[in-house]
Amino acid sequence: METILLIDDNSDMLDFLSVILGDYYNLHLALNAEVAQNILDKEIIHLIVSDIMMPGIDGLELCKLIKSNVEYCHIPIILLTSKNTYSSHIEGLEVGADAYIQKPFSSELLQVQITNLLKNRSKIKEHFSSSPFEDVRVMAHSKTDEVFLKKLDKYIKDNIKNPNIDIDTLAEHMFMSRTTLYRKVKSISSLSPKELIDITRLKMAAGLIAENEYAIYEISQKVGYSSQSIFTRNFQKYFKMSPTQYYKSLPRA
Template structure:
């Protein structure tokens, strides 16, 4: 699935130009001001924002400051475009949390490469979290606000991990967010649905229990909220590319090699 980019500029020619440059690679949402941009963020999963600085009412600096100071959006990387070729403007862009600051005029290839690198690096982090049994969820945080959000979310899931009915409604209530808002936040941060994030957290807990060598596989599956042993085995294999018994065998082999 293509990444989703929100482009914000009050100049229709620039919107058209960026659509031509990026439209074949990404899913684009277009806004002509900061207010419209916020409305789009409230309803769509946005992976990256490209914003001009000079706009009426809410300019690019204000929009970036809003994004980076709001727990619902702060994980979204922001690219600021500006014709202001001054040291002060560059510093202000960095101070409000911009991830990339590009001066106009710019080469389309440069913009495309910087966007691709930024999204690729984040995708690698997400994939690493999902496939690594011992990786902490906070590896996906891009700010202190994200880190606090993920820590609170993870602690709640682990506290209720034996509940097979744990779902997004319970998470949303605990995080004091609407269901759609929480879904967008988790999806954009991790590329996972809340259901899949819960599953991965269950399986990471299972890995730790397996490593303790104190419980049967049936007991472990139940302890992490699975009512079906076969589903537990299938999900374990799906995320960690090895079966639970295969993981046990690897632990035994490692002990024998020591």
């Protein structure tokens, strides 16, 4: 079940949102931006619904902060507002909001917006995991995400022959704590850092199989597997076919 962060300084609105969404999602509630930021630092959040008009840091400023922070910028944000002007709508989209809903709104409209945003993210994650040649940056939803994923991918590939890539060292390379790296990677890809490393190994292996220059056992060693049987099992798990079947499925010139 996905987790949604609801932000509104009106407790009645939070109660209303909790009633219409509570049966379908895990919910975290925040009465202001400061509380919301504390939750973001501790939890894996899949989507944010925030009011715009709040004291202190308002919804627009919070949206801008989140979308410029590498730790959270992948999280889709729906902004709620009572302003009924074209300029306010544009302003919401300019700070990076993924959707903008005017109050009062129907519960069905909000639910559909949430479902569509989460479903689109899920499809992209599944496509990346199951497609041998899909680049990790397909999961990027912003330039900040793209830079993060490119740097992460390069480190893994540079150390691909090492069967035991150290997650703490990887986190240090990304200028994050181990916990923050886990939360970021899990949220953006639905994979743990270890699983992402495994998929990167297998995608590189798929490329080597297509080149047809090495035996399967050599390829497994080149991408950091000490056991060919584990390599074959993992390849089958993610790509739904064995390395040999994959080679036979490739088009011939």
